[in-house]
Amino acid sequence: MDFEERDGVAVQPGGRWLKTVVAGNPGPLTLDGTRTYLLGGDPCVVVDPGPDLADHLDALEVGLGAAELGAICITHHHADHAAGAAELALRSGALLAALPESAELAGLEPPEIPLSPGASVVFGGGHLDVIPAPGHCPDHVCFHWPEAGALFTGDTILGEGSSLIAPPDGDVAAYLSTLERLAQLELTVIYPGHGPLIDEPAEKIDEYIKHRLLREMQVLEALTAGADTPAQIRARVYPDLDARLLSAAEGSVLAHLTKLMSEGRVRTADDRYLPVG
Ligand SMILES: [Zn+2]
Numbered sequence: 001m002d003f004e005e006r007d008g009v010a011v012q013p014g015g016r017w018l019k020t021v022v023a024g025n026p027g028p029l030t031l032d033g034t035r036t037y038l039l040g041g042d043p044c045v046v047v048d049p050g051p052d053l054a055d056h057l058d059a060l061e062v063g064l065g066a067a068e069l070g071a072i073c074i075t076h077h078h079a080d081h082a083a084g085a086a087e088l089a090l091r092s093g094a095l096l097a098a099l100p101e102s103a104e105l106a107g108l109e110p111p112e113i114p115l116s117p118g119a120s121v122v123f124g125g126g127h128l129d130v131i132p133a134p135g136h137c138p139d140h141v142c143f144h145w146p147e148a149g150a151l152f153t154g155d156t157i158l159g160e161g162s163s164l165i166a167p168p169d170g171d172v173a174a175y176l177s178t179l180e181r182l183a184q185l186e187l188t189v190i191y192p193g194h195g196p197l198i199d200e201p202a203e204k205i206d207e208y209i210k211h212r213l214l215r216e217m218q219v220l221e222a223l224t225a226g227a228d229t230p231a232q233i234r235a236r237v238y239p240d241l242d243a244r245l246l247s248a249a250e251g252s253v254l255a256h257l258t259k260l261m262s263e264g265r266v267r268t269a270d271d272r273y274l275p276v277g
Pocket of ligand 1: 215
């Protein structure tokens with residue numbers, strides 16, 4: 001079922017609505033800023049309160065209007081998604097709904113609604129199912145809103161470009177399994193943590209899987225061509241990169257190397273990476 005856009009609010013029959021509030025934290029990795037989603041009807045939930053910025057939290061209060069905020073849901077512990085949770089909870093009286101490890105890593109109090117894979121958060125618009133989504137970081141979950149055909153992906157799938165899978169948090173093998181899991185869901189729309197909504201979810205998930213496998217092939221080709229440090233491999237795989245993204249790209253190469261080593265397809269010798277076979 002598609003949402004219909006009315007005065008900046010996406011609405012569906014049955015009283016379901018969604019408002020998007022973009023935080024003022026733009027950057028090369030956050031794109032135009034973290035997206036916080038308010039979901040209704042009453043009581044509402046928030047998916048990713050975003051950074052702890054007063055302007056952003058003010059905008060969330062305006063977005064909520066007179067509606068009651070029941071729960072603050074967090075996709076993962078990174079500050080650009082979770083740091084505003086404590087202040088928003090203070091202002092609204094809403095309960096924190098998060099994996100206990102996400103709350104701990106984010107420096108928040110233990111969640112009043114501790115989440116686990118398969119759990120659901122019930123609110124006025126239906127319920128949000130917790131889908132385990134490790135890869136970007138081990139404590140990442142996505143939220144599936146089956147009544148609306150919507151998935152909230154945090155940093156697992158972005159509205160533009162690809163998401164960052166890099167050490168110490170990133171795990172490419174886990175990420176690919178997560179994408180396969182998300183591909184099984186019945187979706188009409190993805191609301192990412194950064195960038196615009198995705199109205200062809202199946203195509204986007206497929207594109208993401210192919211993109212990771214292509215990167216892996218490029219890393220192997222660079223190794224075969226004689227590049228044997230993450231920096232050399234990065235220069236071959238990402239030749240024309242914005243300087244602000246160089247260390248992220250090198251981290252992404254390292255994450256691929258880690259996966260390939262665990263599969264016995266790459267080995268190290270004297271701090272150099274070498275293809276096996
Ligand atoms: Zn993140």
